[in-house]
Amino acid sequence: MFRLQRSSWLLAPMLAFMVVAYLAPFLGVVSWSVTLPEPGFGQYKAALTDPLVQSVFLRTLRICGAVAVLSVLGAYLITLIWVRGTPRQRLAIELCILVPFWISVLTRAFGWLALLSNHGIINSTLMSLGLISEPLELVRNQFGVIVGMTHFLIPFAVFPLATSMRNIDERVMLAARGLGASRTRIFWQVFLPMTSSGVVGALILVFVFALGFFVTPSLLGGGRSVMAAELVYLRVFQSPDWGLASAISVIMMVCITALLMLIMRQDRVGGGK
Template identity: 70%
Template sequence: MTRITRPLILLAPLLAFLALAYVLPFAGVVGWSVTLPEPGVQNYAAAVTDPLILSVFWRTLRICVIVTVVSVVMGYILSLLWVRGTPLVRMLTELCILIPFWISVLTRAFGWLALLSNRGLINGWLEASGLIDDPLRLVRNEFGVIVGMVHFMIPFAVFPLASAMRNVDERVLMAARGMGASRTRSFWQVFVPMTAAGLMGAALLVFVFAIGFFITPAILGGGRSVMVAELIYLRIFQSPDWGLAAAISVILMVAISALLTLLLKQLSPKGAR
């Protein structure tokens, strides 16, 4: 048994499971996209020409970009506190990062709904304080969707950022300070460029996850800020238009796969490229 065949044999069960669980279902979805309701590529043509579908694509892209930027910026701040803070600050920051993983997505979405709704805690406090006369519209719109998604995505942005920060050579920062650079200048011109790989990885990771979000936009958007995943659900269970839903799914899958490929290339060691 050669060194090549032994790992392949060990990987065979995993590869078989992945083929059964992912490849075959995806092949079925691709088949639906070109056969329902009749053979052809009319579903893909509709997906890229229908104004409603295009508006959903653009809304999804807009929300995902905003969520990515806000999540990465806030994740960068948390990562700084986690990696370079005092022991107490690091412990508290770590709890803030890990505790959200103990709460389900559905629970978090309904928690934000209780906070941001017209009769929620925030509007109730603002009205009781006399700061506003009418409740602010904080949910059932893009703002509520973005808030809920950012809350979910920040921990995912923290891990690649923290990993990049831990790999920063302190001697480089000390050399910059020794050459007269201020803390601010050494941070922006030395520290941030040295964590660029972590920034890129965090941005791609958050963006890829955000594209396929369903539960949070469906609850906090209230059907008024429909994203691609919710559109697929509606086309399957309410229209129904399985062929068009399958075509949209294939387009979404191809886009996510391309972004994941880019992510893996960015995070792979330089010697492996």
């Protein structure tokens, strides 16, 4: 009992820091959303009914959904090799997973600009080979945003998938082989269903991260694919409307909290299985 109380006191500085650094500013944003420019819930009504804000929300959901699906598809193959490959394959995959964490999001975005822009490496190579007569529009649109965000978020999808794959009972796989099932059938009817909890968790996790992206959509979207986080920035610094920006932020926080609760529930269900 005494040790438990001591450990609780050790957590007190961290809890105090979180209150000061996160909870207090968020409560301030909540207060702005119902007091600026005048008291009431008018800013929430505007956020949910304004055609511009609605279009940004729909674009954000569409891009985040596409990024989540593509990231999990790519991560599934990477994780499969990482968990069930040879030692050399595992080492190579570990490097591919860890190295991106050492590169900033800004550096990656500029790297994709160098690759995808009208005078970038891809367009220049295709034009020099005579495969295209004019540059392809690969950036300053949703395609460029999705590519950049997917590249950034694939490593984050790997970890829940790896946990799910490592928890598979190998005796089930051996039983399927003993019954004469082919590798393809084992994958689709045994392996994939047993990793479904990891797939769902990875989808939700990537979707949550994607909702808050700002730098990548700003650079690769070129102002043509504004997402919710960028809209908040524009409403605060370019066309000052702090009340609406705060309402949008609170709505996003509520959505993210709901998704995080879904992740925790999924984790408990998966653990129970």
